[in-house]
Amino acid sequence: MSEIDDLRKQIENIDEKLVYLLSERMKLSGKIGKIKQKNNFPITDEKREESVRLRWLSLSQKYGIPESMIDPLLNLIFSYSKIFQINPSYIKKISIIGYGGMARSLISLFKISSQEVVVTGRDIKKAERLASEFGYAYMEPYKAVEWGEIIIITLPPSGIVSDFMKKLFPYFSGKKVIDILSTKHSIFGFLEKMSLENNFNYISSHPLFGPYLYPVGEKIAVIPSITFPDSKEILDFWRNCGLFPIQTSLENHEKAMAVVQVLPHFYLMALSKSIELLAKELDVDFSNFQTTNFRDIYKIIKRVNDLHSVIMEIQELNPYSQKARELGMKELNNLYNEFLGEKK
Numbered sequence: 001m002s003e004i005d006d007l008r009k010q011i012e013n014i015d016e017k018l019v020y021l022l023s024e025r026m027k028l029s030g031k032i033g034k035i036k037q038k039n040n041f042p043i044t045d046e047k048r049e050e051s052v053r054l055r056w057l058s059l060s061q062k063y064g065i066p067e068s069m070i071d072p073l074l075n076l077i078f079s080y081s082k083i084f085q086i087n088p089s090y091i092k093k094i095s096i097i098g099y100g101g102m103a104r105s106l107i108s109l110f111k112i113s114s115q116e117v118v119v120t121g122r123d124i125k126k127a128e129r130l131a132s133e134f135g136y137a138y139m140e141p142y143k144a145v146e147w148g149e150i151i152i153i154t155l156p157p158s159g160i161v162s163d164f165m166k167k168l169f170p171y172f173s174g175k176k177v178i179d180i181l182s183t184k185h186s187i188f189g190f191l192e193k194m195s196l197e198n199n200f201n202y203i204s205s206h207p208l209f210g211p212y213l214y215p216v217g218e219k220i221a222v223i224p225s226i227t228f229p230d231s232k233e234i235l236d237f238w239r240n241c242g243l244f245p246i247q248t249s250l251e252n253h254e255k256a257m258a259v260v261q262v263l264p265h266f267y268l269m270a271l272s273k274s275i276e277l278l279a280k281e282l283d284v285d286f287s288n289f290q291t292t293n294f295r296d297i298y299k300i301i302k303r304v305n306d307l308h309s310v311i312m313e314i315q316e317l318n319p320y321s322q323k324a325r326e327l328g329m330k331e332l333n334n335l336y337n338e339f340l341g342e343k344k
């Protein structure tokens with residue numbers, strides 16, 4: 001056996017141990033998941049994740065492994081560890097109207113929590129493609145609505161008030177209906193009215209995460225309406241699928257979104273543009289000089305740019321947007337003047 005073959009054999013032995021240890025770690029995580037479920041604790045424990053991360057960092061120093069390996073490895077381990085903590089205790093029939101990124105994200109969650117799902121929408125091809133990605137089926141709109149116990153509308157505001165939906169609402173009678181918009185302001189009132197007129201139970205939800213796969217342990221805001229005042233069933237439903245639901249009111253939700261979405265997006269859009277302009281004006285190619293902080297910020301900027309239409313929708317529709325932007329401008333100006341003052 002050549003020396004390389006011998007070393008490769010040793011690597012294979014270690015790989016087997018690594019995979020075995022990963023499976024043992026996942027089993028322990030699953031046990032913790034059962035205890036959390038019994039006590040209604042959230043799956044994600046950020047404090048614990050931070051302390052695990054710090055421990056890994058100090059171990060990486062001890063054993064001479066580059067620190068930069070730790071974050072990507074641990075992020076992957078945490079997300080799969082949390083998948084092992086989902087213990088669905090019941091199965092629901094869920095009809096998804098729409099086939100965008102958030103529909104995909106939620107369907108991935110329904111898949112790993114063993115829920116029954118059909119996908120529907122105006123474009124049969126797109127709905128079929130999304131459904132089959134997870135081994136689910138397409139159903140035509142009226143049938144899907146009739147089949148589902150829970151109807152989740154994942155359309156943008158313009159889709160919710162469209163003729164397509166207006167024709168569909170009469171078939172919603174007796175169903176539990178959820179929208180997932182980031183800005184509820186005008187649409188909440190519209191859907192509440194539709195639910196009164198068409199005799200369905202409307203409860204709004206807002207996933208507090210982006211359109212990525214398997215968002216286990218993430219939070220989702222739940223806002224009851226007149227036709228679905230007791231949110232317990234839907235809080236339970238989201239918990240059963242691996243999310244951490246937070247009940248709130250329409251007003252409180254919009255205020256919170258002004259703080260966590262409107263203001264940061266506003267700054268990030270301006271930052272994105274200013275970075276581009278400054279580099280042009282200074283005539284510098286900075287791509288080889290990205291610091292770790294800059295790389296992280298740039299990743300976020302890229303995500304914000306990728307979600308441009310949703311982000312503009314939030315800026316437009318959130319009732320506290322103008323206030324958030326005014327305050328943001330004022331603070332930027334104050335900071336600017338402070339630096340001017342220091343120079344004098």
Ligand SMILES: C=C(O[C@@H]1C=C(C(=O)O)C=C[C@H]1O)C(=O)O
Nearest residue numbers: 029032043044045048049078081
């Ligand atoms: C396993 C747990 O659940 C989650 C997964 C963690 C892990 O894989 O180490 C840590 C914290 C939690 O977000 C736990 O709470 O300990």
